[in-house]
Ligand SMILES: [Zn+2]
């Protein structure tokens with residue numbers, strides 16, 4: 084699993100940061116990529132990466148502000164033009180369907196694949212054998228949502244050669260051992276499941292939030308997560324504005340990460356009022372509260388490996 | 398007057414060419430900029446120029462395909478955010494109003510200025526003391542328009558000192574001379590208007606066309622123009638595709654320029670199938686038919702000076 088930040092700015096594009104978009108790369112896990120938000124020129128950002136639009140299987144839209152959706156029609160059209168022909172699921176607040184359908188209709192954009200819209204974003208919004216996604220409403224000036232993606236524990240792995248060495252014959256006994264049962268061999272020897280399987284691997288938990296004030300739902304979505312992606316539009320000097328405009332300060336984000344016992348915090352949606360030279364100070368402010376934390380930049384990529392459960396910046 | 402190309406590609410953005418947008422800079426003439434089409438990420442392109450979004454007074458949309466309009470909502474929102482508070486006139490085919498209004502409504506984008514929509518694009522669509530704009534329908538797969546912008550002749554300039562030297566007193570006689578009348582002085586001397594005025598300056602004529610097949614309307618819009626901006630999505634090898642998809646080849650564009658007795662031809666809307674190394678061949682193909690012609694690239698700027706009536710690449 085990798086997180087690739089495509090746009091990390093707030094409100095308007097700047098030369099440093101594009102408007103919001105984030106790719107959750109699940110290529111090893113399911114051969115797919117999930118997008119979170121799709122600000123204008125997300126497809127342009129993708130041109131500078133190895134992402135294939137046809138691999139994008141799901142798009143999660145946190146809220147309907149322009150800096151989170153204005154790149155969606157162009158992305159969908161180009162995905163079709165570039166050979167994408169499999170269904171895309173779009174999860175977003177009520178209105179996302181009307182937006183996409185009316186823009187595609189007026190611009191006569193024909194897609195070679197169907198779109199499936201999911202506009203009910205409370206609780207479990209997706210689940211299959213590999214992963215589940217929970218959504219909850221945050222606290223912004225318009226309905227804005229956060230998503231918690233949990234990978235299911237991987238089934239224990241059967242160590243076939245070790246089982247053979249212990250004299251387990253091919254066949255149903257192997258299946259029992261894999262399922263966690265101990266078995267008695269014909270020669271009277273007891274083989275424990277734990278002797279011939281590798282321990283179960285805990286899956287990752289990633290929480291990706293839309294624009295929000297400091298709020299309880301953010302803590303719940305992030306609870307115990309390996310990674311929390313939280314907005315940080317303002318800082319201590321502009322705390323008042325954060326409240327007025329429905330946003331968080333970088334310190335708010337760090338406190339949420341702390342209260343939620345998150346491992347790694349990554350903040351995005353930074354105001355263009357922050358200059359590159361302000362960043363050291365911002366990082367210091369954030370790490371005082373939550374040590375394992377990063378400010379995201381466009382094209383930053385973070386990699387999470389199942390065996391060490393740590394997120395590393397590529 | 399300057400022409401600044403912001404996006405010169407067709408259909409989808411590429412690393413070399415963004416989707417369509419062209420700025421007609423009329424800063425000296427009227428302190429304003431007019432935009433022609435507004436593909437996705439036009440506002441991003443503008444970040445790399447000296448253009449001020451609040452100076453954009455009119456936006457002409459040739460047709461409703463996504464590669465010509467997907468940057469419009471973002472541009473309008475950012476123009477407001479950056480302090481633009483004067484009316485914008487948007488000229489476009491029926492549907493442009495519904496597009497802009499529904500996207501702004503769903504994304505809760507509030508503008509600090511009104512938009513005035515003009516959806517009837519036949520004949521004279523704008524005229525004031527300085528300039529007129531004619532529109533006509535071209536031949537594409539959906540309604541697509543071209544615009545002919547004519548600057549009115551500048552009024553003759555009165556050479557006050559020369560009139561004084563010839564003995565013309567201050568007052569109404571000067572006004573008559575300026576208006577083209579000859580006058581008889583009290584001392585019996587006849588002063589000709591032509592002696593004390595500088596010849597009238599012909600204004601510029603610029604024709605900017607949307608996507609089109611080779612068609613008669615293109616010749617009429619371009620007739621005698623100083624500059625014709627014409628699409629060239631295909632070339633001789635792909636002539637068949639041009640007809641099927643409602644586009645022109647680069648040779649079509651050159652022939653139109655020739656038949657319309659245009660001074661300078663600039664082609665845009667080039668397919669990404671053309672590689673930078675193909676360009677020499679394309680230019681040769683085009684100049685065989687119309688010598689004074691250019692292929693536009695993103696950020697190319699052309700400057701037209703009233704006194705030499707020639708367009709020069711900056
Ligand atoms: Zn935002």
Ligand SMILES: [Zn+2]
Pocket residue numbers: 407408417462464465608666
């Ligand atoms: Zn086009």
